[in-house]
Amino acid sequence: MASPSARGQRRTAVLLLTPFFGLFAAVTLAPLLYAAWLSLFTTRTSGLGFGGTENVFTGLGNYVRALSDEAFRDGFLVIAVYCAVYIPLMIGGALVLALLLDSGLAKARNFFQLALFLPHAVPGLIAALIWVYLYTPGLSPVIDLLASGGLDINFLSVDNAVFSAANIAVWEWTGYNMVIFYAALQAVPRETLDAAKVDGAGAVRTALSIKVPMIYPAVALAVLFTVIGSIQLFTEPKVIYNASSAIGSSFTPNMYVQTAAFQNNDFGLAAAASLLIALFAAVLSFVVTRISRRGSQS
């Protein structure tokens, strides 16, 4: 027997939670279920194909096809290379910049905070377009400048494309994460820092031994978000793909899905591959969370 006040409380809870669960069901669960449903079917035709098509059930056939497709698996390798370059550079850069801003050395703090954050205010697509312009031989002033200095470099070659994509992301996200780290640094108790100073720690020692460990949760969270974002890598390579064809149509897993769905009209395969990517992202974020939790406990 719930007391009237408890019942009222429950009613309030239901009332407040309904919008969330309603939206969650409509925009997350329903599409997921629909994708799962689509992934079990494939479109078949026969003979020359001019007699029309029909949808047939294939069970896990589409999943097997995605996993056994080298192009799909290679996409994950590309992501691995991309992460190996991008995450240390971007997180490291953001951390160093945040520590510099937080140190007593920084002048015009607000200005730099804003200036460094500014690239993130540029929409990803626009950023990619600007960079592709800078990467395109014959158009780019940067390439002309480097060439006049005797350095002949093709940013859009088959080998360099993944680094060029990573560079765009570094430019875009370093400032954003720096702001987060800087905010976390503001929460480091001043008395701790004062104590370190009294104990004779210099600025660098304080940064490495006090500040970094204290904002570790923020850094771990940033890494988690970055990893998930990287698996979904799409905009930058897609724009490069359209501009130069230095990279293939299935360069990243998400591009593979898009090609399957909208180039080959293979919605079953696209749905299966999407769910595999989602599963992979879920597993990876679990792993990253585990590792970072262990890191913060040690």
Place this chain on the structure above:
Amino acid sequence: MLRRTTAALAGSATALALLATACGGTDQAASPGKKTGEVTFWSFLKGSDKVAEAFNRSHPDIKVTFETVPSGQEYYSKLTNAVKAGTVPDVAVVEYPHLPEFAAQGKVEDLSGTLGPVVKEKFPEAARQLVDLGGRTWGVPRDAAPLMMMYRKDFFTRHKIDVPTTWDGYRNMAEQVKKADPAARGGVLYTDNPGVLEALSWQAGGQWFATEKDSWKVTVDDGPSKKVAAYWGDLARKDLVRSLSQLDPFWTSVQKDRTVAYVCASWCAGAHQATVPDQKGKWAVAPVPTWDGKPASGMYGGSSFVVPKGADNSGAAAEFIKWITTDPEGMKAWVSSGTSSMFPADPKLVPVTKAAFKTDYYGGQDIYTLMARSYDAIRPGWTWGPVMGATNTALVDQLPKVADGTVSLPGVLTTAERATIEQMEQRGLKVTAP
């Protein structure tokens, strides 16, 4: 400003002329089963708005609403999704290479009964073979795109280079060009568009797809195509032609005098002068070189019109398609801007487009006669494949790696053939082993 006024005047003059024909025309009223109502029309082709306008003026019983759409792969995705969602237009443009795929996925209506006879009567084999598949008619051709060669007349004259007529001659030309100016090249291998390579395979007698009874024969790497691929792969690796993306980098190279010749099609004459207007008088058009010196050609581009599956008003749609592809007034509306060098698939309409396109840019050269010869020389027997999207993707994914020798161009054809067959089998199409 002056130009705009003249254009407007010319426009109203055409309008008056059309109005006159509309008033005097009796044959629509007399035709049985009169088609009426509203027609929506999707197209990315230049002049589509003018065509819709002109049709509306001369056909008071049908109202065509033109909706402009993006060109390229996005458009075909959009059209596919529209068929799935049941929100299709009544008439849509589909380029020849994509037509079999649309037909094989049941996304376009079989026009054999309505427009089949028109296609049979008006168009030569070269165009008909692209829209008649499996014994049925799926689309109506608008323009043909016979191959041509564009070259810098001034550069060739200055360095005493002959215009090549054979592919051996073309290689010599490319060598001479590079020798004359180390920054200049006599050709291009597009890294993002397999269209020219396909047209040249067609020209050489290649036949990537064929239908035999109820199965497809796929031979992307047949002998003639491999010969073409080996030739172009070699030119690219020896840096006698540049490997460039078709968009900005290619046009930049033209602008900067770094590309002084390239293989293209009839429509390129108009596109070229619009893109590099300041090189007026420097360019000329020549017949595309051939392997044995005898005329032979293929098509790079070209469009047809279809009635998508689920269209509301296919009767009036057929009427509209017939008018914009075979009626002189319809053709006149397409090229009313005066800047399109489109070559009509219906040879009787050539005088209409010829009269509209000013060739001052090419020093008054009679390019339509060259195009007509190229059109006559198109090799019979070419059919586009039923999974052309996948075929082209497989090609484009490899093309950028040809120049540095990572892959060989004939090898790229083999890879594309494998990807094509795989995709066809996945869809349940019957494929006989090559």
